[in-house]
Amino acid sequence: MDWQAFRVSVSLGLWTVALLVPVGMWAGHALAARTFRGKALVEAAVAVPLLLPPTVLGFYLLTLVSPRSPLGALFERVAGTALAFSFPGLVLASVIINLPFVIQPIQRAFEGIPADVRDAAACCGLSPWQRFRRIEVPLAWPGILTAAILTFAHTLGEFGVVLMVGGNLPGDTRTLSIAIYDRMQAFDDRSAGIMAAVLLATAVTTLALTTLLSQRLVRRRG
Amino acid sequence: MADRRLLVVLRQDGPIPLDVRLECQAGDTLVIFGPSGSGKTTVLRAIAGLYAPASAEIRAGGETWTDTARGVFVPPHRRHVGYVFQEYALFPHLTALGNVEAALTDQPRGERRARALACLAQVHLDGKAGRRPHELSGGERQRVALARALARQPAVLLLDEPFSAVDRAVRRRLQDEVADVRATLGVPTILVTHDLDDVVRLASHVLLLDRGRAIALDTIATLMRRPDLPGLVDAAGPGTVFDAVVHRTHADRGVVELAFDGGMLVAAGRAPEGATVRARIPARDVILATSLPDGLSVQNVLAGAIRSVTLPEGQDAATVDVAVGGLTIAAEVTRDAVQSLALAPGRPVYALVKAVSVEVTGAAGGRAPRS
Incomplete structure (x- = not known):
């Protein structure tokens, strides 16, 4: 069992969730509440990571974080280290590929709030920010929680993109799913089996947790 | 004393045609009566600032809320309206008390609870302050909505088909609650309905609306005598x-x-x-x-x-x-x-x-x- 890889996987998942949930709440709310020109295009762009093969995504993300790209160059100047094949680069890639897993459920959750309830909140004198914080987020909470948990689970399982963008640097960018592949290549079936079981258990637990939490929320709110 | 009457002028050709001019004095109840799809709710939404017609002028409580000619548009949360929505539109995650407190965010934090309880007491619901909307009956939910509208100390009270989802007996009691609340507030009240019983019991003035166009606006006494008006007298005959x-x-x-x-x-x-x-x-x-x-x-x-x-x-x-x-x-x-x-x-x-x-x-x- 490669605990170092486990730690990388978990911290990658937590970082991704921490960075993505606020973004998802903002974008999901904007997509649910507003109509604007080009909204369909934005929605399609958000969904693209669902359809592209991980190698294609990995290729573009690697181009984005390479020292020759403006972003990669800027990061290197500020942080002093390269973005490509580093943990921050991996987090960035993970954030981008998980966009649809966060934005879509949150958007659906905000869309599920009746228009009258939003209007009533405005007529109660609540400002747009107060409406968001006190009415819309609490009502969309099951969707937001689902999005966070799914993202976490999905990040743990991501393989292709992580391999392409992160490489396979122990303690830095080697995640559990990559370590499993590594062990398999080395005919270490026992280690691979243990790690696979850990990932399987994590996936089942998160999904069970999601179902349980959303049921409880639904029951409490009626 | 400030001019507390409500003045509304709405005009537009589409997508919802509107041609309405109405005035309602403080303490009066203007009933907007007309068939479904005649634009009754749109008039209320325009007053609340939830809908912006192409051309509009809305004044209430001595303030100008909308004036398209001068580019004035006050957002809904800065307009002091008490709006009772057709399907209650309560906040499902908050208790009855929480729903009313949500309308009191402009009050000092320490005074909100007492004030919200007083509003619930006025609609005889103080015993159920801790219940969530799904634990309340239809009539009780409507009373929470009424208390929430009252809490805001609105410059106008807007009621959209407030009794449509309850049975006749509850309806009578709610009509009395509305009459009480209206008397307490002493502000212009606009009630949208297609039920003659509401008109007869609550209206001081009636606006007949047909496809967004005001076809008559007068006191209820005058309108009820006119046999030529569609809708209003069809229901019960002139009287x-x-x-x-x-x-x-x-x-x-x-x-x-x-x-x-x-x-x-x-x-x-x-x-x-x-x-x-x-x-x-x-x-x-x-x-x-x-x-x-x-x-x-x-x-x-x-x-x-x-x-x-x-x-x-x-x-x-x-x-x-x-x-x-x-x-x-x-x-x-x-x-x-x-x-x-x-x-x-x-x-x-x-x-x-x-x-x-x-x-x-x-x-x-x-x-x-x-x-």
Whole structure:
């Protein structure tokens, strides 16, 4: 069992969730509440990571974080280290590929709030920010929680993109799913089996947790 | 004192055509009546700032909320409206108390709870402050919505079909709650409905709306006498609506004596002495006589003079308006009767009304309608 890889996987998942949930709440709310020109295009762009093969995504993300790209160059100047094949680069890639897993459920959750309830909140004198914080987020909470948990689970399982963008640097960018592949290549079936079981258990637990939490929320709110 | 009346002018060709001009004084209740799809709710939404028509001018509580000519548009949360939505629109994750407190965010934090409880008490729901909306009945939810609207201390009260989702018995009680809240606030009240019962019980003025166009705006007393208006009189036929004070109650006989602007009337029913009630006499229940009859069971023989005779083209029934003191009573008679009795303006007549034909409907709507 490669605990170092486990730690990388978990911290990658937590970082991704921490960075993505606020973004998802903002974008999901904007997509649910507003109509604007080009909204369909934005929605399609958000969904693209669902359809592209991980190698294609990995290729573009690697181009984005390479020292020759403006972003990669800027990061290197500020942080002093390269973005490509580093943990921050991996987090960035993970954030981008998980966009649809966060934005879509949150958007659906905000869309599920009746228009009258939003209007009533405005007529109660609540400002747009107060409406968001006190009415819309609490009502969309099951969707937001689902999005966070799914993202976490999905990040743990991501393989292709992580391999392409992160490489396979122990303690830095080697995640559990990559370590499993590594062990398999080395005919270490026992280690691979243990790690696979850990990932399987994590996936089942998160999904069970999601179902349980959303049921409880639904029951409490009626 | 600031001008507390509500003034609304809305005009646009599409997508929802609108051509409305209305004014409502503080303490009055203007009912917007019309078929579904006539734009009733759109007018309310425009007042609340939830809808922005192409051309609009809205003033309330001494402030300008919308003035498209000058580019003024105050967002909904800065307008002091109390809005009761058709389907309650309560916040499902908050208790009854939390729902009312949500309308008090502009008040100091420490005072919100007490004030919210007072609002719930006013609609007799203080015992259920801790319940969430799904634990309340339809009528109770509507009362929470009413308390929430009241809490805001609004400059106008807007009610969108507030009783459509409850049964008749609950409806009557809610109408009384609305009448109470309205009296407490003393602000212009706009009520949207397609139910004649709401109109008769709560309206001081009525705006008839048809495909976004205001086709009539007048006091309820005047409009209820006009047989030519669609919708309003279709439901119950033309009649006379007026406010009266209960002069004496004869519980043993099951009748009350009503003092109105023009004399006394005996009506079947019960109401406390001294109360102001709203009464309606269907025009088809009024009999006209040119001389004083005797030997009749009719309790009300009202002497008056004909003001006008309306005989719509191609119809067999005529509406005759009879002035009895300050009250104008509408009577529906046949074309034949107009000719055989030579009914014409100025002619003195007696209007005969059975006590059971005078419908007493409880609390009067806003200020007494000017008839």
